[in-house]
Amino acid sequence: PVSEPTGLPGALAEARYALASARAKGAGASCLADAASLTTLDTLLTGIPAEVRTAFCRTVLGPLLAPGSASAAALLDTLEVFLLHDGSWARTAEALHVHVNTVHYRIQRIEHFTGRDLSRLRDRLDLWAALLCRTEPSSTRSATTARGARSSTSPAR
Secondary structure, three states, rough: OOOOOHHHHHHHHHHHHHHHHHHHOOOOOOOOOHHHHHHOOHHHOOOOOOHHHHHHHHHHHHHOOOOOOHHHHHHHHHHHHHHHHOOOHHHHHHHHHHOHHHHHHHHHHHHHHHEEEEEHHHHHHHHHHHHHHOOOOOOOHHHHHHHOOOOOOOOOO
């Protein structure tokens, strides 16, 4: 609902979007209920059609999605854990049960394959959004795991 006529175009656009989402069928259909539910990147992405999410994921993650490649799977898992732990090398190494030098090497490979620099927030956000856009189930780690992780300002960084 809007209180002034100037808000009508936005309300109409939202209503059209909601109608299109409601008419969509299948597993990739939007599950966004209303604009008030847009509180996280996760919920924002649910309003984007599945084929767009998939295309974004493939474009950003590229070779890291190679099917059947154990090394690509390890890099993808490392990327997810690294981002869940706010870019902490030490906590990522601890979570993956590998040496911190292994994490450094894997992050370098991820940057090489994706063309992204994980020291830049913008690139981290792109990669995180791409991970959220994956159509296949992600690893056993989840956002709740990240909530239990220490702050990025902790000494373990």
